[in-house]
Amino acid sequence: MLSELRIRNFAVIEEASLSFGPGLNILSGETGAGKTIVMTALGLLLGGRASSDLVRAGAKEALVEGIFELEGEGPPAPLADWLNPDNPRELIVRRVLAEGGRARLTVNDNAATVQALIRAGTALVEIYGQHEQQALLQRENHLAILDRHAGLERDVAAYAARYDEVRALEAQLAELSRRERDRADLLEIARFRLAELERAALVVGEDESLAAQRLILANAAKLAEAADSVEQSLSSGESPAIDLVARAESRLREAAALDSRLAEPLELLETARANLEETAHRLRTYASQIEADPERLEQLEARLNELTRLKRKYGGTLDAALAALGELRREVAELEAVDARRAEVATAIARALADLATRAAELSRQRLTAASDLARRMNAELKTLGMRSAVFEARLTALETGAGALTHEGAALGPSGRDVAEFIFAANAGQPALPLARVASGGELSRVMLALKRLEAQRRSVATLIFDEVDAGIGGAVAEIVGRKLKQLSRYHQILCVTHLAQIAAFADRHFVVEKAERRGLTRSSVVTLAAADRPLELARMLGGDESNPKFLAAARELLARASD
Numbered sequence: 001m002l003s004e005l006r007i008r009n010f011a012v013i014e015e016a017s018l019s020f021g022p023g024l025n026i027l028s029g030e031t032g033a034g035k036t037i038v039m040t041a042l043g044l045l046l047g048g049r050a051s052s053d054l055v056r057a058g059a060k061e062a063l064v065e066g067i068f069e070l071e072g073e074g075p076p077a078p079l080a081d082w083l084n085p086d087n088p089r090e091l092i093v094r095r096v097l098a099e100g101g102r103a104r105l106t107v108n109d110n111a112a113t114v115q116a117l118i119r120a121g122t123a124l125v126e127i128y129g130q131h132e133q134q135a136l137l138q139r140e141n142h143l144a145i146l147d148r149h150a151g152l153e154r155d156v157a158a159y160a161a162r163y164d165e166v167r168a169l170e171a172q173l174a175e176l177s178r179r180e181r182d183r184a185d186l187l188e189i190a191r192f193r194l195a196e197l198e199r200a201a202l203v204v205g206e207d208e209s210l211a212a213q214r215l216i217l218a219n220a221a222k223l224a225e226a227a228d229s230v231e232q233s234l235s236s237g238e239s240p241a242i243d244l245v246a247r248a249e250s251r252l253r254e255a256a257a258l259d260s261r262l263a264e265p266l267e268l269l270e271t272a273r274a275n276l277e278e279t280a281h282r283l284r285t286y287a288s289q290i291e292a293d294p295e296r297l298e299q300l301e302a303r304l305n306e307l308t309r310l311k312r313k314y315g316g317t318l319d320a321a322l323a324a325l326g327e328l329r330r331e332v333a334e335l336e337a338v339d340a341r342r343a344e345v346a347t348a349i350a351r352a353l354a355d356l357a358t359r360a361a362e363l364s365r366q367r368l369t370a371a372s373d374l375a376r377r378m379n380a381e382l383k384t385l386g387m388r389s390a391v392f393e394a395r396l397t398a399l400e401t402g403a404g405a406l407t408h409e410g411a412a413l414g415p416s417g418r419d420v421a422e423f424i425f426a427a428n429a430g431q432p433a434l435p436l437a438r439v440a441s442g443g444e445l446s447r448v449m450l451a452l453k454r455l456e457a458q459r460r461s462v463a464t465l466i467f468d469e470v471d472a473g474i475g476g477a478v479a480e481i482v483g484r485k486l487k488q489l490s491r492y493h494q495i496l497c498v499t500h501l502a503q504i505a506a507f508a509d510r511h512f513v514v515e516k517a518e519r520r521g522l523t524r525s526s527v528v529t530l531a532a533a534d535r536p537l538e539l540a541r542m543l544g545g546d547e548s549n550p551k552f553l554a555a556a557r558e559l560l561a562r563a564s565d
Contacts (some may be wrong), residue, residue: 001463001494002125003047005066005260007527009059010097011037016527018512025488027498027527028506028542029514034525035498038514039468042066042496045093046121048383050103057522061098067122068093071463081443082120084106091124093117130452136424136449137437143421146394148456150370152363153156156416160361163415166352167405169345174340187335194328197321200310207307207318210300216290219296233281234276242280245273248499337393357408360418364396374455381451386481389429390450395422405562423448443474450482452491465489467497471504479503483563502542506559513538535560 004415012034044050045066055062070083082091096104105112107120124151135141146158179186196389216223234241242359249269256262307318314321334341371394378392397420399405400414405412412418426433429446440448450467459466467486474482486495490509499505511530516523530538539556540547547553 001069001071001384002042003067004065005038005040005042006063006065008063009056010041010062010064011056012358012516012523012525013037014056014524014526016525017290018527019510019529020494020496021510022490023509024487024495024497024507025510025512026508027496027512027514028538029502030516030541033514033516034527035469035514037525038527039498040467042125042466043127044095045117045126046127049069050095050097050114052097052099052101052103054101054434055097061096062348062382063094063115063256064098065092065094067091068290082110084108085382094521096304124463125464125466126457126462127468128449131483136445137420137440139420139435139437139558142423143416143419144175145423145452146367146370146374146421147416149374149459150366151459152366152370155359155363155366159363160415161465162352162356162359163406163413166349166356167350169352170406171346173342173349176338176345180338180342187332190328190332190335193326194332197310197314197328198327200306202307202310202318202322202325204318204322206309207304210304210307213502214297214300214304215338217293217300220290220292224287227283227287227290231280231287234283235280239473242276243272245269245276249273262504265475298300321507353406353408353413356406357411357412357418360411360413360479363417364419367421370394371421378448378451382447384481385447385485386478387427387444389427389445390444391424391426391433393433395424396420397422404471416521422554441480446471446474447478448483454485457493462493464494464496467495467499469500471499475501476503480506480559485508490538500542502539504540504564505542506556508535511535 001022002020004020005016009015016038018038025040027035040048040054041064044064069090069514070089084090090108092108093105094104094106094109096105105114105117106444107117136145147153160299195229232240249266251268252269258264278406282283310321311317312326374394375392375561379390383391384389399414399418399420401407401410401412405414407413418466423436424433425436425440425444425448427439427441431439436445436448453465471479471482479501483501486497486504487507489495497504505511512527513528515528516525518524536553536556537547539559540552543552543555
């Protein structure tokens with residue numbers, strides 16, 4: 001149950017605090033006073049779209065906060081993670097909108113996402129607005145309404161998932177059929193590429209290794225000359241470095257015999273001479289081994305050119321070419337086995353279609369039962385709403401083949417089954433029952449929708465139901481009947497109802513009025529909770545008269561008296 005709604009600097013509302021209670025909570029006010037703003041604020045608490053345009057002019061940020069009191073044995077699953085163990089029955093949703101589009105959302109002071117709030121909102125509140133009536137005029141929505149009445153949501157979802165599987169298998173079969181038609185050409189191309197890569201016998205890192213070898217062979221003379229020249233400087237030329245270091249080592253050894261502090265420099269010099277001798281030895285070996293090999297260089301150039309060509313053809317790198325080799329092996333295997341794979345997929349489709357048809361038949365069976373039950377209950381509800389001769393029917397027909405539907409044994413199967421549902425309606429005796437969209441007036445449609453929602457609410461555990469100006473097109477005695485129905489519904493659910501009709505407002509357990517005033521060039525709206533003594537004045541205003549007029553006040557008091565019976 002929504003126990004409190006706090007609004008600050010939101011559109012034209014500077015500050016408002018509404019304390020709701022169980023039963024029927026009515027929100028009224030003149031057109032343009034700001035009732036829509038209150039509903040928009042409620043929508044934000046359920047995951048509605050936030051916009052910085054809603055921040056009141058002159059304010060830096062807007063706040064909408066709702067406090068929900070949870071009922072029942074345990075919290076709904078979407079809410080469990082947010083609850084405070086110290087107070088598991090309270091949920092505080094807060095949304096802050098700031099200039100520049102920045103927004104914050106918290107649930108029980110923990111950051112939350114809008115998507116998570118939307119999922120949780122469906123367990124907290126159900127909103128019925130005028131758009132619901134427009135949806136009722138569209139035949140494609142009728143099957144979903146019937147399925148909800150029958151409690152078939154899970155079965156329909158399971159069917160839809162199976163339907164998607166069949167569609168995916170059909171797409172796979174179409175691709176296999178295409179590949180089968182083009183198999184000879186595709187297989188020839190794939191085998192040619194595979195043979196080309198296999199003949200190349202690619203090795204990971206081979207291109208880098210061969211490039212290094214080529215660089216050495218291409219510069220063999222230069223490298224041999226450099227090694228020989230350095231070796232001569234070290235050991236066999238005029239004044240070789242090794243001889244100079246050896247003489248220096250001999251002199252230093254004599255001196256070290258006199259002063260031990262020279263032992264460490266002597267050791268370093270000995271090491272240096274040993275390193276120079278090793279270097280000279282290695283350079284002599286290197287110079288004797290390296291030699292120009294034009295034939296080997298030509299082989300390297302040819303191999304590197306082949307690798308370069310293959311890399312360009314198969315992805316730009318040797319690793320990509322090796323990956324292409326594996327992919328081609330898989331493709332050739334698949335193409336060679338395409339007949340068998342196509343037969344497997346065709347068999348899987350036949351089995352899945354049979355299963356889908358069985359599921360669709362079961363859905364149809366349950367829908368037929370539910371359609372009869374819905375018609376019986378709706379006709380009873382409509383009678384209590386002043387439509388004693390009304391006839392309501394949920395008519396089921398078979399889905400037509402074509403238009404993208406699947407087909408099994410001549411029957412069409414769509415994403416929701418094999419059925420099309422349409423609500424048929426006649427408001428008065430002697431009238432033919434026709435599609436609802438063709439015959440229902442605005443007031444009749446309002447009552448049909450209210451009857452549907454009343455039946456739906458009886459099956460659902462949502463604590464709070466919000467009706468946003470669903471009384472369009474009705475008035476007088478019918479409005480009073482609708483008000484009484486809402487009052488009855490409020491015994492089982494908390495009801496929040498935005499209305500222009502005094503006949504409905506008279507049944508309120510709590511009555512809130514949105515008022516608009518202009519001060520110093522700024523328009524501000526506020527929400528006032530009416531005391532019992534003030535309710536006749538507001539009902540008189542809603543009746544369209546001067547609230548001080550005794551006749552309208554008397555009519556308002558009469559409405560309140562009848563509502564309390």
